[in-house]
Amino acid sequence: MVxxxxxxxxxxxxxxxxxxxxxxxxxxxxxxxxxxxxxxxGTAARSDRGQALYIGAEAFWQxxxxxxxxxxxxxxxxxxxxxxxxxxxxxxxxxxxxxxRPFLHAALAVADTDDDGAAGVGNVAxxxxxxxVAGDLAGTVAASxxxxxxxxxxxxxxxxxxxxxFTVPE
Numbered sequence: 295m296v297x298x299x300x301x302x303x304x305x306x307x308x309x310x311x312x313x314x315x316x317x318x319x320x321x322x323x324x325x326x327x328x329x330x331x332x333x334x335x336g337t338a339a340r341s342d343r344g345q346a347l348y349i350g351a352e353a354f355w356q357x358x359x360x361x362x363x364x365x366x367x368x369x370x371x372x373x374x375x376x377x378x379x380x381x382x383x384x385x386x387x388x389x390x391x392x393x394x395r396p397f398l399h400a401a402l403a404v405a406d407t408d409d410d411g412a413a414g415v416g417n418v419a420x421x422x423x424x425x426x427v428a429g430d431l432a433g434t435v436a437a438s439x440x441x442x443x444x445x446x447x448x449x450x451x452x453x454x455x456x457x458x459x460f461t462v463p464e
Contacts, residue, residue, distance in 0.1 A: 318372075327351060
């Protein structure tokens with residue numbers, strides 16, 4: 295695949311992070327995603343899970359800003375996102391997943407309504423929908439994450455899938 299095609303595919307991922315659609319990614323996109331997830335699952339922001347989700351969102355934002363915010367203005371433009379992904383993420387998807395891990399761990403905990411360390415496929419689809427994935431696609435994606443067919447999705451499955459999706463290997 296030519297780099298321009300790779301860059302086009304990465305640019306398409308930008309909208310997933312730009313939660314408010316204002317043309318750039320910033321801290322508010324991450325805190326807004328956390329707030330929306332908590333509302334979806336009826337979890338209080340001041341609860342342990344709520345606090346963990348906000349802390350994870352902030353850590354994710356800081357990691358993303360460190361990778362992609364080239365001008366230091368605390369906003370990541372589409373160009374900065376593509377540049378950051380192409381230059382730093384393509385060859386290290388595991389590193390990108392580790393930046394996202396605290397948020398993904400906390401989001402999974404919010405969606406884990408029976409406290410068994412994994413979330414049901416339906417709840418993972420709800421998380422994906424809140425994060426901007428179309429409802430019918432969210433269900434399909436969530437089902438595909440359930441590799442062993444037990445109806446439950448754990449942290450490692452989520453982290454690996456996240457790395458594959460956002461780093462879009464050539």
